[in-house]
Amino acid sequence: MSKILPGLLLLFLFGCQPTEVSEVPKEDNVDHWAGVDEILANIKAPTFPDQTFNITENGAVADGETDCLPAIKAAINACNEAGGGKVMVPAGTYLVKGPIHLKSNVNLHIAEGAIILFSTDAKDYLPVVFTRWEAVECYNYSPLIYAYEQENIAITGKGTLDGQASNENWWNWVDGKDFGWEEGMPSQADDHSRPKLFGWNTDEVPVEDRVLGEGSYLRPNFVQPYKCKNVLIDGVTIRNSPMWVMHPVLCENVTIQNVRVISHGPNSDGCDPESCKNVLIKNCYFDTGDDCIALKSGRNQDGRRVGRPIENVVIQDCQMKDGHGGVVIGSEVSGGARNIYAENCIMDSPNLDRALRVKTNKVRGGKIENLFFRNIKVGEVREAVLRINMLYPIYSDTNQVYIPTIENIYLENVTSQKSKYGILIDGYSAEFPVRNIQVTNCRFNGVEAGNKIKFVESLDLQNLYLNDELVK
Numbered sequence: 001m002s003k004i005l006p007g008l009l010l011l012f013l014f015g016c017q018p019t020e021v022s023e024v025p026k027e028d029n030v031d032h033w034a035g036v037d038e039i040l041a042n043i044k045a046p047t048f049p050d051q052t053f054n055i056t057e058n059g060a061v062a063d064g065e066t067d068c069l070p071a072i073k074a075a076i077n078a079c080n081e082a083g084g085g086k087v088m089v090p091a092g093t094y095l096v097k098g099p100i101h102l103k104s105n106v107n108l109h110i111a112e113g114a115i116i117l118f119s120t121d122a123k124d125y126l127p128v129v130f131t132r133w134e135a136v137e138c139y140n141y142s143p144l145i146y147a148y149e150q151e152n153i154a155i156t157g158k159g160t161l162d163g164q165a166s167n168e169n170w171w172n173w174v175d176g177k178d179f180g181w182e183e184g185m186p187s188q189a190d191d192h193s194r195p196k197l198f199g200w201n202t203d204e205v206p207v208e209d210r211v212l213g214e215g216s217y218l219r220p221n222f223v224q225p226y227k228c229k230n231v232l233i234d235g236v237t238i239r240n241s242p243m244w245v246m247h248p249v250l251c252e253n254v255t256i257q258n259v260r261v262i263s264h265g266p267n268s269d270g271c272d273p274e275s276c277k278n279v280l281i282k283n284c285y286f287d288t289g290d291d292c293i294a295l296k297s298g299r300n301q302d303g304r305r306v307g308r309p310i311e312n313v314v315i316q317d318c319q320m321k322d323g324h325g326g327v328v329i330g331s332e333v334s335g336g337a338r339n340i341y342a343e344n345c346i347m348d349s350p351n352l353d354r355a356l357r358v359k360t361n362k363v364r365g366g367k368i369e370n371l372f373f374r375n376i377k378v379g380e381v382r383e384a385v386l387r388i389n390m391l392y393p394i395y396s397d398t399n400q401v402y403i404p405t406i407e408n409i410y411l412e413n414v415t416s417q418k419s420k421y422g423i424l425i426d427g428y429s430a431e432f433p434v435r436n437i438q439v440t441n442c443r444f445n446g447v448e449a450g451n452k453i454k455f456v457e458s459l460d461l462q463n464l465y466l467n468d469e470l471v472k
Helices: 007-014 035-039 070-082 197-202 298-305
Strands: 052-053 063-067 084-091 092-096 107-112 114-118 129-133 136-140 146-147 149-155 159-164 222-226 231-233 237-239 252-257 260-263 277-282 285-288 293-295 310-316 321-328 335-345 352-359 368-382 384-389 405-418 421-426 434-444 452-454 456-466
Touching: 035 149, 035 277, 035 310, 035 321, 052 070, 052 321, 070 084, 070 092, 070 107, 129 146, 129 222, 136 197, 136 298, 146 260, 197 298, 293 310, 321 335, 321 368, 335 352, 352 368, 352 405, 368 452, 384 405
Parallel strands: 052 084, 063 092, 084 107, 092 114, 107 149, 114 159, 146 222, 149 231, 159 237, 231 252, 237 260, 252 277, 260 285, 277 310, 293 321, 310 335, 321 352, 335 368, 352 384, 368 405, 384 421, 405 434, 421 452, 434 456
Antiparallel strands: 129 136
């Protein structure tokens, strides 16, 4: 068991009940941000041939009523067959009754003033496709925009993608009156809990036998490139998603920039890169009903079986408004997470629960390491500036034990103005603590209950101010 600091010193340091923390290491002179340039050097946005395929020339009508999906499909096919280019969606309002499936070398360009409205009829998103639902592999309704095993794909422009999800559709599949569900209505819980999706995962049912879709109530994600290389999402506004908004899975070389996400439905995470490598998220705005950015790598058995971490992620110059967390790692992180960098972000809302968050548990497992945060300005958050939780609630499969590892977390020049806690950490136990946390030149003001830290090994505080008083 790690050495315990005396109780009186803990009260001085943390402003709450005595807490188990090991001795502080000596000053660290390592440049922890040296990896950013190397990651960015490996991320190149795709480029496309200079040829344009206008959807109106393929029959699209901008009246908001005519189904324009056949015209968009025709333009995508022609663009792909011609070697690539831009599929142009000019200004106007276009209805699509079903998903848009991107192909290699296609840039779907939503021009300024253009709006694509997506049907809310679930049957329009059949046949089922290979996807992940809350990080579990299955066959389900197609995401609204989907690509599988494609290269050099993009969604660009200053237009709007509107999923039209509301309490009248999609969202009311979630049991809970906040989103329109009432007793007697179908619920997604009937399909994700045992004996269905999450049970299939635990029992390692072959993926080809995990077929949902019609008759099931697991909502599709909005944008999901799956096993793709060289992905760009740039400039668009995305509204009212059935569920997770941007969800690249098992992709390499992903750039998401200048995107506005506004979606307050259940599980409306803004951006969920999962088991991806080399990801840049830059200059984006998130106003969401769940986590703004959540980094994932598979849930339980699927995450361990596939064995692909989320790694080499750079987050820069983003703004987080409402949501459960600003930058989050987990909870579906069974494949691990490493080399995550976030800098120069603004997070501020009474409806934002936490700024920086790591969440996992003994069922998720996974190794989470090398997380770097600097120059983060936090106005108001409801709970904590930094929240690390190895005891995240377990909703199923409680008999499994895959205790996670969390280590090497660095905060520098992070400021906040209002929160309940500055730092809130729950390590798993004295035997399995969170390891190696360094907090440097940070100021947390308006903190109601101080810091609350349990089971941490090697906590290094340098120039940390809590309510304008130097902690250490």
